[in-house]
Amino acid sequence: xxxVSQNPRHKITKRGQNVTFRCDPISEHNRLYWYxxxxxxxxxxxxxxxxxxxxxxxxxxxxxxxxxxPKGSFSTLEIQRTEQGDSAxxxxxSSGGRGGGDExxxxxxxxxxxx
Amino acid sequence: RKEVEQDPGPFNVPEGATVAFNCTYSxxxxxxxxxxxxxxxxxxxxxxxxxxxxxxxxxxxxxxxxASQYISLLIRDSKLSDSATYLCVATNDYKLSFGAGTTVTVxx
Numbered sequence: 725x726x727x728v729s730q731n732p733r734h735k736i737t738k739r740g741q742n743v744t745f746r747c748d749p750i751s752e753h754n755r756l757y758w759y760x761x762x763x764x765x766x767x768x769x770x771x772x773x774x775x776x777x778x779x780x781x782x783x784x785x786x787x788x789x790x791x792x793x794p795k796g797s798f799s800t801l802e803i804q805r806t807e808q809g810d811s812a813x814x815x816x817x818s819s820g821g822r823g824g825g826d827e828x829x830x831x832x833x834x835x836x837x838x839x
Numbered sequence: 840r841k842e843v844e845q846d847p848g849p850f851n852v853p854e855g856a857t858v859a860f861n862c863t864y865s866x867x868x869x870x871x872x873x874x875x876x877x878x879x880x881x882x883x884x885x886x887x888x889x890x891x892x893x894x895x896x897x898x899x900x901x902x903x904x905x906a907s908q909y910i911s912l913l914i915r916d917s918k919l920s921d922s923a924t925y926l927c928v929a930t931n932d933y934k935l936s937f938g939a940g941t942t943v944t945v946x947x
Contacts, residue, residue: 755933766843766926766937767883780934815882819933826871828935830882 726750728831730816736837737806744802745834749818756799757828758791759815760784767815773799774820806838842866845927845938852917852945860941861911862927869929869936872903874912877924877940886912886925917945 729748737743749756754775759767770789771781775796785791788806793799803810813835817828845862852858864872872889887894889901889910900913910927924940 757933757935759935764939766939767935769934769936772933780932826930826933827885830884832882 728816728818728829730814730831730834732834733832734835734837736839738839739806739808741806742802742804743806743836744800745814745816745836746798746800747816747818747831748798749816750829751797752821753818753829754796754821755819756793757817757819758799758801759817759830761813761815761833762811770801803836806836808838811836811838840865841938842936843927843929843938845941847939847941849942849944852943854917854919854945854947856917856945857913857915858917858943859911859913860925860943861909862938862941864908864910864927864929864936866929866931866936867908869931871930872910873928873930873935874899874901874910875926875928875937877926879924883926883937914943917943919945919947921945 731746757772758770761767773793788804791801813833815833816831819828843864874886875883876886877883887896889903893902898915902911922945926940927938929936
């Protein structure tokens with residue numbers, strides 16, 4: 725399967741702990757996006773990268789959130805000092821680059837539960 | 840105010856029926872529009888793009904009215920497999936703004 729992959733698929737953590745999620749985009753895509761989706765809502769944009777450069781960050785991304793894409797390939801999203809309100813599905817998507825267009829292809833998501 | 844507002848439904852229709860629903864967007868600078876489909880606990884998948892001239896893809900027809908900032912989706916001859924949440928999307932640069940989704944259930 726050469727689609728977008730995300731790990732882990734599920735994460736349960738206690739409030740105050742740090743968590744890190746990984747996204748591997750479709751290999752030829754140069755743009756990578758992070759979204760968050762809570763129950764009954766559509767995905768909300770968090771941030772996006774073109775190659776290794778982080779070009780935009782939503783106001784939803786508080787100081788406890790940090791995202792990286794060090795070599796322009798996979799990306800990580802870290803949440804420090806998790807809060808119960810961080811419980812959500814974290815979706816990664818990719819697009820663009822050689823052979824790619826504007827369509828964003830989503831990964832299966834990481835479901836975070838903060839107890 | 841949310842950037843994209845949708846009728847949440849649910850729409851509960853029999854097989855073979857036609858169902859239509861719409862959404863509105865608030866950012867007049869939005870450049871592109873899409874309908875995504877999301878099955879329960881799965882990732883969103885692109886259903887179709889939406890053009891000002893209207894476009895069809897099999898049983899699905901999408902319309903865009905830029906003057907009213909209104910987007911619609913019509914599903915003809917509904918199948919059981921059409922049961923899903925349909926997400927309306929407007930874009931600004933590369934950022935997708937999603938509505939909360941319209942739930943459609945097709946019953947036998």
